[in-house]
Amino acid sequence: MVFDWLTGRGTERAAAAPASEAGDTEQLLDAVIASLPDAAIVLDRESRVVAFNAAARTIAPALARGAPASLALRVPEVVEAVREAAAGNEPRTAEFAQRVPVDRWFMAHIRPLAGVAPATMLLVFHDLTPLHRVEEMRADFVANASHELRTPLAALSGFIDTLLGSAREDAQARARFLAIMKTQATRMARLIDDLLSLSRVELIEHMHPETPVDLVPIVRQVVDGLQMLATDRNVEIAIALPEEPTPVPGDRDELTRVFENLIENALKYGASGKRVDITFSAGTAAGDEAETLVTIRDYGPGIAEEHIPRLTERFYRVDVTQSRAEGGTGLGLSLVKHILNRHRGRLTIESEAGKGATFTVRLPVLHSKFPAAA
Ligand code: ADP
Numbered sequence: 001m002v003f004d005w006l007t008g009r010g011t012e013r014a015a016a017a018p019a020s021e022a023g024d025t026e027q028l029l030d031a032v033i034a035s036l037p038d039a040a041i042v043l044d045r046e047s048r049v050v051a052f053n054a055a056a057r058t059i060a061p062a063l064a065r066g067a068p069a070s071l072a073l074r075v076p077e078v079v080e081a082v083r084e085a086a087a088g089n090e091p092r093t094a095e096f097a098q099r100v101p102v103d104r105w106f107m108a109h110i111r112p113l114a115g116v117a118p119a120t121m122l123l124v125f126h127d128l129t130p131l132h133r134v135e136e137m138r139a140d141f142v143a144n145a146s147h148e149l150r151t152p153l154a155a156l157s158g159f160i161d162t163l164l165g166s167a168r169e170d171a172q173a174r175a176r177f178l179a180i181m182k183t184q185a186t187r188m189a190r191l192i193d194d195l196l197s198l199s200r201v202e203l204i205e206h207m208h209p210e211t212p213v214d215l216v217p218i219v220r221q222v223v224d225g226l227q228m229l230a231t232d233r234n235v236e237i238a239i240a241l242p243e244e245p246t247p248v249p250g251d252r253d254e255l256t257r258v259f260e261n262l263i264e265n266a267l268k269y270g271a272s273g274k275r276v277d278i279t280f281s282a283g284t285a286a287g288d289e290a291e292t293l294v295t296i297r298d299y300g301p302g303i304a305e306e307h308i309p310r311l312t313e314r315f316y317r318v319d320v321t322q323s324r325a326e327g328g329t330g331l332g333l334s335l336v337k338h339i340l341n342r343h344r345g346r347l348t349i350e351s352e353a354g355k356g357a358t359f360t361v362r363l364p365v366l367h368s369k370f371p372a373a374a
Contacts, residue, residue, distance in 0.1 A: 026051075029042060029050070029051050029119060030051050033051045033052065033053045034053050034054070036053060036055075036124065037055075038055060038124050038125055038126050038127065039052075039053065039055035039056040039058065039059050039106075039124070039125040039127075040052065040053050040055070040056060040122065040123065040124045040125070041056050041060075041063065041069070041072075041073075041122075041123040041125075042113075042119045042121065042122055042123070043069050043082065043119070043120060043121040043123065044118040044119060044120055044121075045118070045120045046068075047068060047069045047070070047082060047083075047086065047121070048066055048067065048068055048069065049063060049064065049065055049066065049067050049068075049069060049072055050065065050118055050119050051065070051119070052065075055125075056125065059098065059106065059125055060072050060073050060074070060075075062074070069082055069123075075094075075096050075098075075108075077094040077095070077096045077108075078094045078096060078108045078110070078123070080094070081093065081094035081108065081110050082110055082121060082123065085110045085111070085112055085121060086112065086120070086121060089112050090112065091109070091110060091111045091112070092110045093107055093108065093109055093110065094107075094108045094110070095107050095108075095128070096108065103129075104127065104129045105127075105128040105129050105131075105132045106125045106126065106127060106128060106129075107125070107126045107128055108123055108124070108125050108126075109123070109124045109125075109126065110122070110123050111124075141314060144314065144315045145191075145195060145315075148191055148315065148329065148330070149188060149191060149192075152184035152185070152187045152188045152191075153184075153188065155180070155181075155184045156181055156184050156185065156188075159177045159180060159181050159184075160181075162177060163177055163178075183327075186327070187324075187327060187329075190327065190329055191329045191331075194329045194331040194332070194335060195331065197257065197335055198314070198331055198334060198335050198338065201254065201335065201338045201339055201342060202338055204342065205338060205341055205342045206342075207342070208249070208342060208343065208344055209249055209250050209251040209254075209342065209343060210249045211249065211250070211251070212247040212248070212249060212250075212366050213247065213248060213249075213250040213251070213252045213255065214245040214246060214247050215246045215247075215248055215250075215255065215280070215292065215294060215363070216241050216242060216245060216246050216280075218252060218255050218256055218259060219239070219241065219259050219278060219294060220239075220241060221256070222256060222259040222260050222263055223237055223239055223263065223278065225260070226260070226263055226264060226267060229264065229267050229268075230267055230276070233267055233268070233271040234271070234274060235267050235270075235271050235273075235274055235275065235276055236274065236275050236276070237263075237267075237275075237276050237278065238275060238276070238277045238278070239277075239278040240277075240278065240279045240280065241280065242280045246280060246292055247365070247366040248292055248343070248345075248363040248364065248365060248366055249343070249364070249366055250343050250363065251339075251342075251343070254339045254342070254343075255339070255343070257335060257336075257339060258336050258339050258340065258361060259294070259296075259361075261332040261333065261335065261336050262296045262336065262359045262361070263276065263278070263296055264332075265332065265333075265359075266296050266297075266298040266300075266357070266359070267298075268326045268328075269298070269300055269301070269322070269326070269357075270298025270299060270300025270301070270356060270357060271300060272299075272300045272301060273298050273299025273300040273356050274299065275298070275299055276296065276297065276298045276299075277295070277296075277297045277298075278294065278295070278296055278297075279294070279295045279297075280292065280293065280294055280295075281293045281295065282365075283362065285346075285362065285364070289364055290364070290365045291345075291362045291363060291364060291365065292362070292363050292364075292365050293360055293361070293362050294360070294361045294363075295358060295359070295360045295361075296358070296359045296360075296361075297356060297357070297358045297359075298356050298357055299355075299356040300356055300357065301353065301354060301356075302351040302352055302353050302354055302355050302356050302357050303318060303349070303351040303353065303357050304318070304353045305351075305352075305353075308349050308351060311333050311349060312333045312334050312336070312337040312347065313334060314330065314331055314334045315329075315330040315331065315334075316330060316333075316334075317330045333347075336361075340361065340362075340363070343363055343364075344363075344364050345361065345362050345363040345364065346362050347359065347360070347361060347362070348360045348362065
């Protein structure tokens with residue numbers, strides 16, 4: 001038997017295969033079905049199950065050789081498509097969802113098989129679940145981003161109307177409203193900036209930076225830049241920088257964004273603790289790879305345990321009102337996570353409500369000799 005699994009067409013070697021050859025065909029069928037990455041079922045002329053693989057069992061636990069497909073499958077769309085494919089002797093597809101035990105989506109490809117009796121129909125189930133999840137995430141993301149942009153935009157439009165109407169001749173009100181409008185416009189600009197940074201980093205996430213950069217001047221510069229905010233919030237930044245350069249393979253601008261976000265968050269959300277500690281240390285990742293750790297610890301209200309795993313999701317905030325009041329976009333930690341992924345690093349977050357929060361950046365150390373700290 002010469003058989004093309006893609007077209008479903010086969011060429012019969014002999015009109016009626018001898019018994020041993022029929023046995024070979026069955027074995028071949030089983031081997032091919034078992035090796036397919038997708039769930040697959042083969043039916044005979046009467047739409048009874050001839051062969052199936054382990055993946056098919058996860059879709060149809062009642063599958064058994066010799067069982068009618070309609071009983072084993074219990075998916076009306078697929079049963080109907082099999083009937084149509086058999087009647088017209090042509091391929092069919094059917095999309096369906098399974099809700100139990102978890103939501104999964106599949107595309108069933110149904111192809112008549114010529115000349116491999118007793119097999120007459122091949123069903124291959126392509127798992128669409130990852131695609132659906134990405135699509136859901138995309139839709140959620142667009143909805144969230146639009147909502148976040150619409151809020152300051154609505155405020156801006158409202159104030160424009162007021163300035164054109166009742167406050168037209170009121171110089172004092174005009175000055176106050178213009179200041180609020182500036183804040184809202186800045187918020188929109190920051191949001192767009194964060195969205196663009198996030199999409200840029202996601203696009204190149206698989207390209208790992210290789211240029212050596214020294215973390216020490218990066219952290220020092222970020223702290224210098226945030227000193228005004230610290231003074232404003234009455235927070236002391238205690239920073240213990242190593243004497244030696246601490247090189248990592250990295251992108252200077254992206255790593256600057258990482259520390260800006262984390263230190264700014266500590267100053268904003270942990271201000272009540274009055275102190276932020278920044279320390280460097282050495283550690284090891286799984287697989288014994290040496291890591292450089294930079295820890296940012298604040299003594300503020302901390303973060304309740306249930307929020308911690310979700311903090312790096314886009315737009316996730318423990319307290320939306322507080323984040324907005326602080327000019328936050330809810331994208332900072334997501335950006336940090338993606339930048340660290342691109343650097344083969346990671347972020348760990350430890351906190352107990354009421355006891356401050358510790359954010360640790362872990363980056364692989366540079367293996368080669370450090371030629372020139374950028
Ligand atoms: P945002 O723009 O809101 O600051 P982030 O992604 O940077 O967005 O942070 C997400 C949320 O995590 C914040 O809104 C805040 O609720 C919480 N958070 C971040 N850092 C801290 C911290 N040091 N202490 C307490 N909560 C924090």
